[in-house]
Amino acid sequence: MVSSIAFFGAVESGLLFGLVAFGVFIAFRVLDFPDLTVDGSFPLGAAVAATLIVTGWNPWLATAMAMVAGCMAGVVTAWLNVRLQILNLLASILTMIALYSINLRIMGKPNVALLGDETVFTPFENWDIPFYLINPIILSGFVLVVYLLFVRFMTSELGLAMRATGVNDKMARANGVHTGRLTILGVALANGMVGLAGALFAQSQGTADVTMGVGTIVIGLAAVIGGEAILSTRTIARWIFACLVGAILYRLAIAVALNADWIGLKAQDLNLITAVLVTLAIVIPRMKLLKRKGGRA
Template sequence: MSTIAFWGAVELGLVYAFVAIGVYLAFRVLDFPDLTVDGSFPLGAAVAAVCIIGGLNAWLATGIAMLAGAAAGIVTATLNVRFKILNLLASILTMIALFSINLRVMGKPNVALLNEATMLSPFYGLGLKEYLVRPIFIFILVALAIVAVWRFLESDAGLAMRATGTNARMARAQGVNTGRQIYLGIAISNALVALGGALFAQTNGFADVTSGVGTIVVGLAAVIVGETLFGTRGLLIALIGCVVGSILYRLAIQLALSTDVLGLKASDLNLVTAALVAIALILPRLRKGASA
């Protein structure tokens, strides 16, 4: 694996770390299987790209993209909480609708950002090579996101959200408005995913309507790999594990595709992804069996 390929995989892993943190909030904290992320990731990319092309500041455009992702999450939560649609089905309905919405937002299947000023533009030309600027910049944003989510989950509101995911009936008996916690948690989750989509568009120079395909698998794989390596000893450790898992996942894919011995091609990406996720799911069970 070349140096550029290595740092490119790290960069992509850091971008998808936002997805991993969002998936962790939905699946592990709220116990809410949310497939909305397959639509909110390209939604974030589409909104950010269109806003930047329209002349908005890239930071403001990214903020708007996060709000759009949060709105998508609220739609899913509304279908579940207000209309009592099964959480998995509610998220699938939103995900399907977002495909058409993303096309409406962009006006076409993809939008290029190659000649536009992005969040990273001011940091180029400062002495660092371009392939290092992007992962360093995104790493700082990921670190800030980890601290913000950790502090939130340790707060009273975060404790209520964790109680909702652990035992909703008991949480309601203690006076927690579990519906409100679902709204808030799914909104935050998809806002983080949309942030990842916005950064994906700005680092890769384009937004594409199909960029969200398989996003939920990537997020789950990162969470599972992180839990396998770090366990579930604490919230901060779990969040860091999500980030490390996302980076290792992308490095493993890059290594598999760049190793001539295996004979894999870029068209085998989905096969490699499925194999890595299966291994990540099997390993914890093997470890438990070995320790029993």
């Protein structure tokens, strides 16, 4: 059985990585742009927010600056691809590698602790509710606002042009769409969301670490693919919501696996569990599709 603390802790992590899933959704599903920058922009957001907070900045402003930093990382990746014609996957790898050194430069050391410093969660710590409910409630508000703004953007004229760019860039250019600019904008927005997630993650956990971004892209993909396998993706709003649900269910599955004594898994088995869950999320929908085709035949 999973305790209340473990359950709501998993929900909290799921909400945070839901923002990551939104960013991965833009890159992989909207733009068809395989972007590994998120493994660097996640700790980048954490590093910027933590460093600014420790130096006395307002935590809300520090969080906003972390999102801007994530956007800048995305701009670099997309610029390498669009302007210098470097393969998109390679461009993202180059930026991700560079961000490791940049994050160390920003923090001045491998990690920065936020214990005792004011964060965006501090004003709500006096609520007369169990402590393990505070962060999930606050993060739910963050994610809801981002979700509504994201859906509004994706259904706008600019969002439709971006989606057209990902589906068929040649046709989009023929219709007067500046595909290069939209690619840069989209990858910047994707990494901005990931940077925001990193900033909030650092403040909720009380620390920022240079290695905290390892495997972020896998978690984001697991959330996107898993959500698509569970919920309908007929509309863009449902599709984006499916990413959030996928992130929460992914973290809950991790929590259940690690707390199930009969399975015998431990914390060091986290990467193994992740690999198995991602594999299942990819394979099960395909098996269902093949079964349906076989039944019709």
